[in-house]
Amino acid sequence: MNLKDMLRRNVVDTPPSGIRKYFDLINEMKDAISLGIGEPDFETPWSVREEGIWSLEKGKTHYSSNAGSVELRQEICRYLKSRFSLQYDPVHEVLVTVGGSEAIDLALRVLVGPGDEVLIPEPCYVAYKGCTLFTGATPVPIPLKAENRFRLQPEELLAAITPRTKVLLLGYPNNPTGATMDREDYVRLVDVLKDRDIIVISDEIYAELLYQGKHASLAEFPEMRDRTVLVSGFSKTFAMTGWRIGYVCCHPDLMEQMKKIHQFAIMCSPTTAQYAAVEALKNGRPDVERMVAEYNRRRRLMVDGFRKVGLDCFEPYGAFYVFPDVRKSGLNSDQFCERLLLEEKVLMVPGTAFGDCGEGFARATYATSLENIREALFRIGRFMEKMLG
Amino acid sequence: MKLEILSLLEKNSRMTDAEMATILAADAGAVASAVHELEADGVIRGYNALIDWEKFGQEMVTAYIEVRVTPQRGQGFDKVAERIYQFPQVQACNLMSGGFDLFVVVEGRTMKEVALFVAEKLAPIDSVLSTATHFVLRKYKDRGVLFGQQHKDEREAVVL
Numbered sequence: 001m002n003l004k005d006m007l008r009r010n011v012v013d014t015p016p017s018g019i020r021k022y023f024d025l026i027n028e029m030k031d032a033i034s035l036g037i038g039e040p041d042f043e044t045p046w047s048v049r050e051e052g053i054w055s056l057e058k059g060k061t062h063y064s065s066n067a068g069s070v071e072l073r074q075e076i077c078r079y080l081k082s083r084f085s086l087q088y089d090p091v092h093e094v095l096v097t098v099g100g101s102e103a104i105d106l107a108l109r110v111l112v113g114p115g116d117e118v119l120i121p122e123p124c125y126v127a128y129k130g131c132t133l134f135t136g137a138t139p140v141p142i143p144l145k146a147e148n149r150f151r152l153q154p155e156e157l158l159a160a161i162t163p164r165t166k167v168l169l170l171g172y173p174n175n176p177t178g179a180t181m182d183r184e185d186y187v188r189l190v191d192v193l194k195d196r197d198i199i200v201i202s203d204e205i206y207a208e209l210l211y212q213g214k215h216a217s218l219a220e221f222p223e224m225r226d227r228t229v230l231v232s233g234f235s236k237t238f239a240m241t242g243w244r245i246g247y248v249c250c251h252p253d254l255m256e257q258m259k260k261i262h263q264f265a266i267m268c269s270p271t272t273a274q275y276a277a278v279e280a281l282k283n284g285r286p287d288v289e290r291m292v293a294e295y296n297r298r299r300r301l302m303v304d305g306f307r308k309v310g311l312d313c314f315e316p317y318g319a320f321y322v323f324p325d326v327r328k329s330g331l332n333s334d335q336f337c338e339r340l341l342l343e344e345k346v347l348m349v350p351g352t353a354f355g356d357c358g359e360g361f362a363r364a365t366y367a368t369s370l371e372n373i374r375e376a377l378f379r380i381g382r383f384m385e386k387m388l389g
Numbered sequence: 390m391k392l393e394i395l396s397l398l399e400k401n402s403r404m405t406d407a408e409m410a411t412i413l414a415a416d417a418g419a420v421a422s423a424v425h426e427l428e429a430d431g432v433i434r435g436y437n438a439l440i441d442w443e444k445f446g447q448e449m450v451t452a453y454i455e456v457r458v459t460p461q462r463g464q465g466f467d468k469v470a471e472r473i474y475q476f477p478q479v480q481a482c483n484l485m486s487g488g489f490d491l492f493v494v495v496e497g498r499t500m501k502e503v504a505l506f507v508a509e510k511l512a513p514i515d516s517v518l519s520t521a522t523h524f525v526l527r528k529y530k531d532r533g534v535l536f537g538q539q540h541k542d543e544r545e546a547v548v549l
């Protein structure tokens with residue numbers, strides 16, 4: 001038997017993340033600076049870690065209920081209501097997942113399969129396309145434009161819709177562009193969506209990492225609320241990536257099916273992480289504010305630095321990414337990142353890793369110290385001088 | 390803005406006015422004059438480096454000394470404190486609530502040097518009733534900065 005013949009075609013045919021190869025290179029370098037890692041450099045706030053430790057000391061090492069502990073689900077609802085005026089019922093409309101990642105996968109699995117189309121505005125988080133392909137559905141990219149600051153325009157959405165369109169997968173604040181959508185931007189999308197049978201999966205994992213204005217969500221529009229699957233989590237907001245905890249909120253009709261998969265495939269999210277997450281929601285606000293203030297400072301330094309060395313970028317208002325246009329260097333995304341890494345030991349990720357329309361751009365994250373950012377910008381400046389001759 | 394400038398300088402006093410202006414989305418001239426004012430008003434008392442002397446290979450001991458004193462009529466503790474903090478060996482001197490009165494931080498090159506300072510200069514002062522000297526054996530964290538091993542970025546390269 002040839003094992004490879006036993007595999008499902010759509011899994012085999014899905015390419016691995018394009019980011020990988022650079023990480024293999026950087027691991028062998030000394031003094032390299034990575035602007036490539038998409039996770040907070042902060043450690044989880046101590047009070048949150050302490051709560052996790054406490055739960056272990058108390059022997060709280062069992063499964064929780066499948067959907068997540070009641071207390072955590074209640075805290076999540078309280079939080080969503082007070083922060084974003086979103087109302088969900090903790091019993092029927094919330095599921096605690098293994099990161100936002102599981103939530104995205106679950107939502108796609110209960111909604112789409114072969115023959116269905118999933119609209120994915122790009123550039124976007126690398127998992128959207130992969131998870132869609134695993135279900136057998138067809139990802140349909142919507143290339144977004146830098147001149148629109150990578151916000152999805154209603155015309156672009158309209159042009160991509162076909163009779164097979166079933167899901168729109170949105171992620172704002174956005175990885176990799178740092179783009180955000182205002183309420184007014186959503187108002188224009190609602191006009192397109194409200195009378196069509198399209199479900200929106202809205203990945204709002206970066207909702208708290210916002211440096212201008214107020215976070216908006218499609219779920220806050222009454223006509224969209226029941227057709228929106230809200231995905232969020234603790235990884236970015238509370239610097240809890242390694243705990244693997246997130247959540248999803250939606251109408252009970254969808255939730256019931258997602259719960260079923262979660263129940264059989266996962267059982268429940270890590271219990272230690274659930275205790276820690278309760279503490280994060282109850283008392284973590286000052287820590288979040290401290291981290292957001294620090295990200296904001298780094299963000300300004302980075303945007304200013306890129307512009308000064310001749311790399312245009314629009315000012316990103318969310319997440320922890322800057323997405324400069326690198327075409328002035330005379331190189332394409334891949335060449336730019338490869339040469340920058342080999343010649344100056346600075347890692348950025350080519351925009352093409354996040355969709356074809358990312359060509360000409362590269363992603364840098366400011367989830368690293370001011371010192372690193374300062375040094376990286378200095379090296380990028382030196383590199384650009386060389387390129388511009 | 391001054392508050393933000395102070396919080397930046399407290400962490401890194403070498404940050405330039407221009408960089409602070411960028412980070413705070415403020416005008417460079419405004420930052421420069423705010424810093425100037427803070428210096429002139431004595432809010433910024435100085436700029437110094439936080440040094441791990443041990444790492445440098447320089448022997449250096451720090452002692453925390455609890456001092457009990459008799460306050461003086463009309464002058465309270467101020468007069469005694471003044472006599473104590475004038476010594477260059479004294480790095481810090483604070484009036485405390487609780488079981489003793491003054492908390493004095495003394496630095497010296499050796500334990501003996503510090504002990505002699507306490508025995509010969511501090512303890513004999515008229516209004517000093519008693520002293521209790523505690524030597525620092527290892528510095529774990531000072532002014533918010535971890536000493537000992539350098540922080541290493543241990544984040545794994547993942548696919549996101």
Ligand SMILES: Cc1ncc(COP(=O)(O)O)c(C=O)c1O
Pocket residue numbers: 038098099100101102125171174175203205232233234235241244245246549
């Ligand atoms: C846009 C976006 N969504 C979801 C995730 C997954 O986060 P987690 O599974 O840790 O909650 C990430 C992580 O990088 C992300 O960038």
